[in-house]
Amino acid sequence: xxxxxxxxxxxxxxxxxxxxVGIIGLPTSKAxxxxxLKNSIRLGLDLKGGSHLVMEVxxxxxxxxxxxxxxxxxxQEGAKQGIVWNSAEVSDPQSVDDAGKVTITIKGVxxxxxxxxxxxxxxxxxxxxxxxxxxxxxxMKLKPSDLIDLKKLAVQxxxxxxxxxxxxMGVAETSVQQYGQSGAxxxxxxxxxxxxxxxxxxxxxxTTAVLQITGVDKQHDTAFTSRDxxxxxxxxxxxxxxxxxxxxxxxxxxxxxxxLVGKVPVITGKDMRNARAGQGDTARTWQTSFTLSQDGGRxxxxxxxxxxxxxLAVILDNDIVSVATINERIEDSGRIMGLxxxxxxxxxxxxxxxxxxxxxxxxxxxxxxxPSLGADSIHQGxxxxxxxxxAVIVVMLAYYKxxxxxxxxxxxxxxxxxxxxxxxxxxxxxxxxxxxVILTIGMAVDSNVLIFxxxxxxxxxxxxxxxxVDTGFNKAWWTIVDTHVTTIVSCAFLFLFGEGPxxxxxxxxxxxxxxxxxxxVFVSRTIFNWxxxxxxxxxxxxx
Amino acid sequence: MELFxxxxxxxxxxxxxxxIASLVLTVAGFGSIALKGGLKxxxxxxxGTLIQVKFANPPQDNKIRSAMLxxxxxxxxxxxxxxxxxxxxxxxxTEAKGQGESQLNTNQNTMRAVLTDTFGxxxxxxxxxxxxxxxxxxxxxxDPLARAGVALNEDQxxxxxxxxxxxxxxxxxxxxxxxxxxxxxxxxNSGIMNTLRQECxxxxxxxxxxxxxGPKVGAxxxxxxxxxxLYALAGMLAYIAFRFEWIYGLxxxxxxxxxxxxxxxxxxxFDKEISMTVIAALLTLVGYSMNDTIVIFDRIRENLKFSRxxxxxxxxxxxxxxxxxxxxxxxGLTFLTVIALFIFGGPVLGGFSFALVCGIIVGTYSxxxxxxxxxxxxxxxxxxxxxxxxxGGPATPRVETVRKSPTKAVR
Numbered sequence: 001x002x003x004x005x006x007x008x009x010x011x012x013x014x015x016x017x018x019x020x021v022g023i024i025g026l027p028t029s030k031a032x033x034x035x036x037l038k039n040s041i042r043l044g045l046d047l048k049g050g051s052h053l054v055m056e057v058x059x060x061x062x063x064x065x066x067x068x069x070x071x072x073x074x075x076q077e078g079a080k081q082g083i084v085w086n087s088a089e090v091s092d093p094q095s096v097d098d099a100g101k102v103t104i105t106i107k108g109v110x111x112x113x114x115x116x117x118x119x120x121x122x123x124x125x126x127x128x129x130x131x132x133x134x135x136x137x138x139x140m141k142l143k144p145s146d147l148i149d150l151k152k153l154a155v156q157x158x159x160x161x162x163x164x165x166x167x168x169m170g171v172a173e174t175s176v177q178q179y180g181q182s183g184a185x186x187x188x189x190x191x192x193x194x195x196x197x198x199x200x201x202x203x204x205x206x207t208t209a210v211l212q213i214t215g216v217d218k219q220h221d222t223a224f225t226s227r228d229x230x231x232x233x234x235x236x237x238x239x240x241x242x243x244x245x246x247x248x249x250x251x252x253x254x255x256x257x258x259x260l261v262g263k264v265p266v267i268t269g270k271d272m273r274n275a276r277a278g279q280g281d282t283a284r285t286w287q288t289s290f291t292l293s294q295d296g297g298r299x300x301x302x303x304x305x306x307x308x309x310x311x312l313a314v315i316l317d318n319d320i321v322s323v324a325t326i327n328e329r330i331e332d333s334g335r336i337m338g339l340x341x342x343x344x345x346x347x348x349x350x351x352x353x354x355x356x357x358x359x360x361x362x363x364x365x366x367x368x369x370x371p372s373l374g375a376d377s378i379h380q381g382x383x384x385x386x387x388x389x390x391a392v393i394v395v396m397l398a399y400y401k402x403x404x405x406x407x408x409x410x411x412x413x414x415x416x417x418x419x420x421x422x423x424x425x426x427x428x429x430x431x432x433x434x435x436x437v438i439l440t441i442g443m444a445v446d447s448n449v450l451i452f453x454x455x456x457x458x459x460x461x462x463x464x465x466x467x468x469v470d471t472g473f474n475k476a477w478w479t480i481v482d483t484h485v486t487t488i489v490s491c492a493f494l495f496l497f498g499e500g501p502x503x504x505x506x507x508x509x510x511x512x513x514x515x516x517x518x519x520x521v522f523v524s525r526t527i528f529n530w531x532x533x534x535x536x537x538x539x540x541x542x543x
Numbered sequence: 544m545e546l547f548x549x550x551x552x553x554x555x556x557x558x559x560x561x562x563i564a565s566l567v568l569t570v571a572g573f574g575s576i577a578l579k580g581g582l583k584x585x586x587x588x589x590x591g592t593l594i595q596v597k598f599a600n601p602p603q604d605n606k607i608r609s610a611m612l613x614x615x616x617x618x619x620x621x622x623x624x625x626x627x628x629x630x631x632x633x634x635x636x637t638e639a640k641g642q643g644e645s646q647l648n649t650n651q652n653t654m655r656a657v658l659t660d661t662f663g664x665x666x667x668x669x670x671x672x673x674x675x676x677x678x679x680x681x682x683x684x685x686d687p688l689a690r691a692g693v694a695l696n697e698d699q700x701x702x703x704x705x706x707x708x709x710x711x712x713x714x715x716x717x718x719x720x721x722x723x724x725x726x727x728x729x730x731x732n733s734g735i736m737n738t739l740r741q742e743c744x745x746x747x748x749x750x751x752x753x754x755x756x757g758p759k760v761g762a763x764x765x766x767x768x769x770x771x772x773l774y775a776l777a778g779m780l781a782y783i784a785f786r787f788e789w790i791y792g793l794x795x796x797x798x799x800x801x802x803x804x805x806x807x808x809x810x811x812x813f814d815k816e817i818s819m820t821v822i823a824a825l826l827t828l829v830g831y832s833m834n835d836t837i838v839i840f841d842r843i844r845e846n847l848k849f850s851r852x853x854x855x856x857x858x859x860x861x862x863x864x865x866x867x868x869x870x871x872x873x874x875g876l877t878f879l880t881v882i883a884l885f886i887f888g889g890p891v892l893g894g895f896s897f898a899l900v901c902g903i904i905v906g907t908y909s910x911x912x913x914x915x916x917x918x919x920x921x922x923x924x925x926x927x928x929x930x931x932x933x934x935g936g937p938a939t940p941r942v943e944t945v946r947k948s949p950t951k952a953v954r
Contacts, residue, residue: 046891049712054760056644180763187760195676199652363648364757367587371708372717373595373751373891380889387887388880395876432823435895438884439827442877443834446869449876450838453869456545479841482786483834489782490775490830498771499764505823509830 005533008526015518016413019420040423044430044504047378049371050193054179054364055162055205057186060093061359062154063102063142069273070125070140071104072294077124083117085109096186100147104128104140111135155186157358160350162188162205171195187364194371202363211272211352212265215303216311216323217242223257230258248319259320261313266303271296275352277345280337286345289335290352297332305329314351321351381434392445400452402542406527407448410519414444417515418508425507432501433508440512443483447520451476452543465541469528473521480521484513547868554863554911555856555919561912565801568905572808582811585818585894590761592651593636593754595624596658599720599747602633610661611635614653629890632751644757651755663746672743673711673718674750680704680743687742693734703730707739718749768822772829776800779833787840794917795836798909802832806901815894824895828902831877835870836910842866843915855922859915874907 023040027033045052067090078084086108093102109117114135121130127146131139142150155178163176171192179189192201217239224230230244238244241264247257275290292300304312304326314322314336324336339345392411397404418437422429455472463471487509494506576582596602604621611619617637624632637650659665659674670683681704688695695703710728711717722740725731756764776796783792803825810817842862850858863870881903885896 054757056757056759202648362644363755364644365760366648366651366753366755368753370712370717370749370751372597372712372715372749375713376716376889377891380887381892384884384887384889384892388883391879391883392876395872395879399872431820431891431895435820435823435827438880438899439830441880442831442873445876446834446838446873449869449872453866453872456868457865460549475845479838482783482841483837486779486782486833486837487830489778490833493775493778494771494826496771497767497774499767501819501823502768502771502826505826 005526005529008522008529012413012523012526016416019416022420022423023416041419042426042428043374043378044428044433045191045193045367046369046431047374047381047429048193049369049374050191051195051198051201051366051368053190053192053198053202053205053366055158055188055190055202055361056096056364057155057158057188057358058360058362059096059151059154059186060099060102062150063099063147064090064093065273065358066142066150067102067104067140070128074106074121074125077120078117081116081120083109083113083120085117099151100142100144102142105133106138106140108136109138151186152182154358155182155188158361159188161357162190162361166190166192166201166205188361195368198366198368202366205361211267211269212315213267213300214262214265214313214315215307216313217260217262218310220260221311223247223259225258226256227258230260234260245313245315245318245320247323248316248321257320259313259323261315261320265315266312267292267296267300269357271299272352275349277342277349280339285337286339286342287335287337288339288345288348288352289333290349291333292331294332300334301329301331304334314348316351322348377431389441392441396445396448400543402531403452403455403528406524407445407452409527410448410524411441411444413523414440414512414515414519417519418512421511421515422508425511427504427507429508430501430504432505436505436508436512439509440516443487443513444516444520446483447476447480447516448524450479451520451524455541455543459541459543466532469532469541473525473528477521480517484517488513545868546871547864550864550867551860552864552867553860555860555915558912558916561908562916565805565909565913568805569801569808572805572811575808575811579811582807583814583816585816585821587754587756587819588761588765588817589638590647590756590758591636591638591640592647592654592756593634594651594654595632595634595751595753597716597718597749597751598631598633598662599718601625601631602748604633606661607633607635607658610657611654614657615650617650624890632890644755644759647755647757651753655750658748658750659746662748664744667744669744670742671746672739673746673748675708675743677701677704677708680708683742684738687738688735691734691738693732693738699730703728703735706730716749717751719745720747721745764819768819772822772826775826776829783837783840787844788918790918790921791840794914794921795833795840797917798836798906798914799829799832801909801913802828802902802906805905806898809901810894810898813897815897818894820891821894821898824898824902828899828906831903832906832909835874835906836914838869839863839866839910839915840918843918855919859919863911863915870907870910874903878903 023037024033025036025040027036071088071090074088085106088104088106091101091103091105093099117138118130121128121140125140127143128140129143131141133139159176159178166174166176171194173191173193175189175191177189179185179187190201190205192198195201220230220234224233224244227244227246231238239260241262242260243263244258245261247259271293273291273293275288277286277288279285280287307326308328309326311323311325313320314324322336327337336348339348389411393408396407400407415437418440422433427433451472454476455468458468458471459465491506491510491513494502495510498506602623604623608619608621611621615637617640620634620636620638622634622636624634635654637647637654655674659671663671670679672680675683681700684704685700688700706728707725710725711719715724719725722736722745725739726736776799779799780792780796783795806825806828807817810821815821839862842865843859846858846862846865850861853861878900881896881899884892885900888896
């Protein structure tokens with residue numbers, strides 16, 4: 001028993017040390033300690049203050065956009081093969097639920113060309129299903145699998161773009177993620193700690209035009225080393241309708257580069273349809289090709305036609321990401337050639353794509369808690385917690401005397417383990433999480449009460465102290481297992497099917513219950529053993 | 544100290560008054576829900592817009608309402624939250640009622656604007672210090688501070704602004720009535736104070752929190768919370784059925800259901816809102832009630848091993864008596880914690896602790912007077928069917944249908 005006791009003590013001490021390190025780290029000063037504590041116990045937005053936003057991606061926009069592009073291409077291809085029709089229209093979806101109903105209706109196809117037309121669609125537009133309405137009219141719809149892909153892509157694209165924009169706002173610990181099931185839900189959950197008036201955030205998230213392509217000044221198309229350098233060279237005055245924009249450094253430590261560019265962009269994010277990276281015409285060169293909308297293409301053609309040999313700048317969120325020379329007149333599809341690496345080409349493609357949201361995003365849910373309310377909640381919560389805990393300690397000590405100390409120690413250890421686990425898991429403590437903590441403490445007290453009552457019963461039957469403690473623990477064990485397993489089973493379901501707050505509750509409760517089995521059974525038992533081993537054959541137990 | 548030593552109360556004999564009390568409570572609760580036209584949902588379930596505003600003086604609800612109604616076309620509710628440690632705080636809300644998300648979003652911005660127009664100084668050109676953000680205040684003060692000769696670099700400026708807002712949020716609940724309340728802020732000097740007075744004013748209110756729930760998200764949240772709870776109950780039923788007998792699982796789950804229903808009924812009777820935190824409390828209550836029931840069931844199972852001749856009712860009574868001390872201790876202690884939460888926990892935890900206060904009382908007696916009688920009724924019914932010859936097999940002794948608890952225990 002003595003050896004057994006030693007092993008048990010070592011396990012307990014190691015656990016305590018691990019937990020304490022988990023919570024406060026290895027502080028070297030008082031300030032360090034406070035710092036570590038703040039870092040390890042992260043508070044949820046409901047306690048700290050901040051905003052939860054859920055934005056809905058209007059995926060029907062992306063589906064409609066695809067359909068419109070298809071109509072444009074269909075018209076070009078049809079014209080090449082001499083197939084003509086009277087009208088081709090895309091239906092106008094009203095809500096997200098209508099995304100699957102977007103239909104292209106083509107009327108008045110010459111009946112003699114009908115087989116050519118069907119061939120054209122099946123070879124050039126394999127993602128669409130063609131339905132014959134009558135001899136001259138047809139309708140086209142996206143295939144279900146392609147529809148799902150397109151919607152997923154729209155949501156993912158929106159998440160990427162919004163992440164970029166939020167990072168630019170300089171808020172720490174933000175998160176942007178899919179909300180609900182991928183492919184079935186089109187919502188994005190955005191968390192902004194410390195932002196209690198998300199109006200600006202919503203504005204920034206929802207805007208579609210932060211990508212700009214604009215001309216670089218003809219006379220000054222090389223980079224300036226700084227803003228001051230530029231002003232000095234320009235004689236202190238910027239030309240009308242032109243502005244200075246800094247280039248985003250490609251390599252860390254690279255000197256600043258500023259360009260004098262036109263204020264009015266030729267192309268904005270909403271004109272950009274797609275962009276992809278690819279291999280250049282000669283070996284080891286890379287390029288990024290892009291396509292523009294019909295309208296954007298017309299504007300771009302006019303501009304590039306007038307400015308062959310000049311430079312243009314791609315600006316994303318007020319930083320130049322690329323400067324290229326115009327080699328020829330470009331219509332709706334062009335390419336930026338001579339890029340240094342595959343990575344550079346891929347980055348540029350991503351910039352071009354991410355500048356535009358593939359679909360509108362609209363706010364669907366918002367919960368903003370001001371830091372003052374958070375501070376009040378924490379303060380009140382702590383007062384209530386301490387008052388409750390004190391009451392529990394007083395009653396336990398009064399009712400179970402020396403053994404009560406045992407229970408109180410187990411309770412403290414349980415709380416420490418719980419906090420350490422939250423810290424190790426990088427989970428955040430939220431209000432529902434605190435609910436989980438309260439239930440944990442309730443069940444921890446209960447486990448001790450169960451054991452003590454059992455020991456008392458055994459003592460009453462006339463058993464010796466050691467035998468009574470032994471039987472008490474053994475008999476209470478299965479009850480404790482049953483209550484804990486039942487609750488863990490329910491937590492598993494809450495975690496699987498629940499959402500946000502319900503999940504937080506389930507996580508803290510599960511951790512607490514595991515800690516509880518350890519403290520109430522293992523630790524408490526060890527303390528009893530330790531007490532009893534000192535005085536073998538002790539007559540009375542303070543319980 | 545021991546309160547209950549070898550008690551021998553006839554608990555199950557007194558089940559009827561409690562069952563009737565439960566029925567009365569359930570009917571009263573549901574009657575109240577029906578009369579009030581449904582439950583009062585918190586904003587997270589209801590769909591709509593809501594802002595919580597703290598005022599420096601007792602708020603004039605009617606003035607707020609009429610000001611809001613001039614700008615917002617739909618119904619506007621203004622509710623005073625004062626009491627329970629909260630002072631001068633109101634909740635202003637509009638319900639969705641067929642409005643889309645974008646309209647709700649607009650409503651929220653309108654509400655803030657109306658408050659500024661009515662209570663602030665919109666024409667003064669100054670910034671409202673009680674309703675500003677870190678970024679806004681920093682940008683506002685940067686140049687004036689420089690002009691006033693207060694030399695601060697960008698980092699020092701940011702620290703100063705953070706200290707000012709931090710002091711307001713932690714010491715004054717985000718609302719100050721006089722600039723002199725900021726004199727103890729670290730780094731404050733007369734130059735900064737004068738600039739603050741020049742550039743800012745103090746509106747007599749502070750927006751504490753804001754929420755907007757669009758129709759889609761509201762419905763999804765409701766659905767998910769209910770589904771998760773039902774699955775969790777089913778999971779527990781399965782586990783208890785596996786460890787005991789299916790009727791024990793059913794009894795325990797019905798008892799939990801009973802507790803939840805009564806608590807929800809009490810929410811309606813006392814006119815309290817069901818919010819997401821209340822759902823967390825209901826889940827806590829389910830866990831607690833289940834725990835209580837299993838302790839008693841465990842004892843019944845243990846007693847059944849040794850007392851083959853006793854009637855099930857007597858065995859159950861003995862189990863309840865044996866665990867009485869534990870039941871009173873655990874419930875009492877948990878109740879103490881929850882009461883502390885109810886008294887000191889403040890408004891955010893108000894609904895949460897109310898649910899637990901009700902739940903613990905109901906949950907404790909339901910284990911004895913709801914869960915156990917269900918098991919008893921079923922066994923009595925099954926026994927009486929066995930006695931009447933309907934062609935069933937030979938009557939098996941009741942005891943053997945109960946699974947034995949494993950005797951080997953782990954230390």
